[in-house]
Amino acid sequence: MAAAHQLGVDDLAELRILLADVSVVLDAREADPSVRLSVPAVDRAATATTDGRPADEVLAEQRAADGGGQHRSYLVLSAEERARGYVRPVRMSYVHVVPKVLGTLRPLTPEELARHAAYGYVRFEEYTPEMRAERGGTVVGRFYTQAELDRVQRGCGARTTMGRAIAETYARDPSFYGSTFCSGCGAHHPVGPPPRGEFVWDDGSYVGT
Ligand SMILES: [Zn+2]
Numbered sequence: 001m002a003a004a005h006q007l008g009v010d011d012l013a014e015l016r017i018l019l020a021d022v023s024v025v026l027d028a029r030e031a032d033p034s035v036r037l038s039v040p041a042v043d044r045a046a047t048a049t050t051d052g053r054p055a056d057e058v059l060a061e062q063r064a065a066d067g068g069g070q071h072r073s074y075l076v077l078s079a080e081e082r083a084r085g086y087v088r089p090v091r092m093s094y095v096h097v098v099p100k101v102l103g104t105l106r107p108l109t110p111e112e113l114a115r116h117a118a119y120g121y122v123r124f125e126e127y128t129p130e131m132r133a134e135r136g137g138t139v140v141g142r143f144y145t146q147a148e149l150d151r152v153q154r155g156c157g158a159r160t161t162m163g164r165a166i167a168e169t170y171a172r173d174p175s176f177y178g179s180t181f182c183s184g185c186g187a188h189h190p191v192g193p194p195p196r197g198e199f200v201w202d203d204g205s206y207v208g209t
Pocket of ligand 1: 096156157158182183184185186
C-alpha cells in the first residue's frame with residue numbers, strides 16, 4: 001500500500017518561492033530572450049575586473065578610496081561565468097530614486113544632540129505606524145545629517161550608464177553587488193529592494209533584485 005505524501009507548510013512556502021521566481025524570469029524573458037528559466041548556479045569565485053588588474057589589488061584600492069567617487073575599476077564575474085546564462089535581461093543603465101521622507105521630521109532634543117554630536121545629525125524622522133510595521137515594529141525612526149536631508153529633498157533621478165561587463169554581471173547574478181555608483185551624486189549607494197535599495201531599471205524593478 002503506497003503512503004500518500006502530504007504537502008507540509010514548508011513545502012508550500014518553498015513552492016510559492018519557486019513560482020515567484022518563475023514569474024520573475026518569464027517577465028524578464030519578454031524583455032530579453034537570452035534570459036533562461038534554468039541556468040547553472042552562479043560561481044561567485046569566478047571573478048575578473050573591468051580593467052584586467054587582479055581582484056585583490058582593485059578591492060584594496062576601493063577600500064582605500066573610502067566610498068568617495070567612481071572607482072577606477074570594478075569587480076565583475078568573469079566572461080566565462082557570465083556566458084553560462086542570465087537570470088535577468090542585460091540592462092545598460094539605471095536611475096537613482098532617492099527614498100522620500102514619509103514620516104514626520106522634527107528637530108533633535110538636547111539629549112539627542114549631545115548623545116549623537118559626533119554624527120552631525122540635524123533632524124529625526126518619526127516613522128508612521130505603517131512604516132514601523134514594515135520594519136518589524138521596533139524601529140521608530142531615523143536621524144538625518146544636513147547632507148542626507150538635502151539629498152532626499154532635492155531628489156536625484158540621475159541615470160547612470162555602466163560598462164557591458166558590469167551590466168552582464170547584474171544579469172547573471174542580480175545580487176552580486178551591495179551598492180552601485182550614481183553619476184548624479186558622484187557616490188555609491190545601496191542596491192536591493194526598497195527601502196534600502198535606491199536604484200531602479202526602466203521597468204520599475206529595483207537594481208539588485
Ligand atoms: Zn544620485
